[in-house]
Amino acid sequence: GQNIDQPTEMTATEGAIVQINCTYQTSGFNGLFWYQQHAGEAPTFLSYNVLDGLEEKGRFSSFLSRSKGYSYLLLKELQMKDSASYLCVSRGAGNKLTFGGGTRVLVKP
């Protein structure tokens, strides 16, 4: 089966760091994506992990542990424009993506 869990909401202060955790159960797992989605807009690709470890891309980093079925997205030096939903997405057999419900991050001044 396919299942993804991530927190519903998180609040942080501008300039701070926030870590969004995600656990997944995906048959035929072959990749973990993070997307950002602003209200009323399309999801935009942030990161992709398929091997264990940390991938850093500017202010955003993503980590994967395949043995634990666990990933996190780390957002550093938070800016107001980072207020959005962050979607943890696993890819399984047949290229099928399974989306988590998203974590709504609210950045306060």
Add this chain to the structure above:
Amino acid sequence: NAGVMQNPRHLVRRRGQEARLRCSPMKGHSHVYWYRQLPEEGLKFMVYLQKENIIDESGMPKERFSAEFPKEGPSILRIQQVVRGDSAAYFCASSPQGTGYEETQYFGPGTRLLVL
């Protein structure tokens, strides 16, 4: 390089009418995916198509919904005899051929369907 295009962006239909949603993938992409997002919920996979082929339609409702991706032209998601529960945002994504990183899916802006 234009991104994934979807039209219309907003569509209003009365119960019982047909809704036709179009998606043009990114240039060079031959794989198209349709997702539905209900208000305050996550995206749910509906169907995966390549040119002239349906690869996986396991997320499509059994009745009233159909999808195609012809040799020429955009992919079409068709909903017949719409009901209020069909009101949602419908997102199309595309990816190039290949495996691994190249299979990242890029999303269009979505079509927001409202059924009155």
